[in-house]
Amino acid sequence: MTTAPTDPSSATDAFPGDAAAVGSQWEGVSSAPAAPPPAASGDPAATLHAGGCHCGCVRFTARGTPLSTGWCHCTICRRTTGAPALAWVTFPREAVTISGAPATYRASPVGERVLCPVCGAQIAYRGDASPTIDLNAGVFDHPERYPPAAHGFYADHIPWFDAGPDLPKVDDGDSP
DSSP states (O other): OOOOOSOOOEEEEEOOOOSOOOOOTTOOOOOOOOOOOOTTTGGGGEEEEEEEEESSHHHHHHOOOOOEEOOOOOEEHHHHHHHSSSSEEEEEGEEEEEOOEEEEEEETTEEEEEEEEEETOEEEEEEESSSEEEEEEGSSGGGGGOOOOOSSSGOOOOOOOOOOOTSSSSOOOOOO
C-alpha cells in the first residue's frame, strides 16, 4: 500500500532543458494560447502557473509564457488518460518544477509520463530528446486559462469527439 507523504513539497524534481534541440510535431502550427494573468511585477517571464494531482501529493509550477497548447489524439494519450483526447500546455523544461515524489511510466520508446503514485493522476509527458515538457491542461489550478489552439495526431481522433473543429489539425500518422 502506498501512503501519501505528509509534506508533498519536501522533494523537488527540476527538469533542466536538454542539450539537443529537436523539432516538435507541432512545427508550423500557430498555437498562441490565451495569455494568463500578468505577473504582479509586469514581467511575463515572472508569470507563475501552478497545478497538481487530485490528492495533492504532486504539485508543479511553470514560469513564463506557455510555448503552445493543443489536443493530442494519439492512442497513447487516450489510453493513459482514459479520455478521447488530451489537452496539454507546453513549457520549456527548465521553466517547470515538479514537487512531491512523482512516478514515471515509460509509455513509448521516446518518452515518459509523469504521474502521482498515490491517486494516479497523469501530470505531464516528457519526450526523451525534447527541450520541452507537456503539462496536462486538466491538472492546472486554472485550466480555463489554457484553451487548446491545435490538434495533433488527428489521424487517430475519435470521430464523435469534436472539440475545436475549426482549430488547425496536424496528421502525425498513426500512433502506436
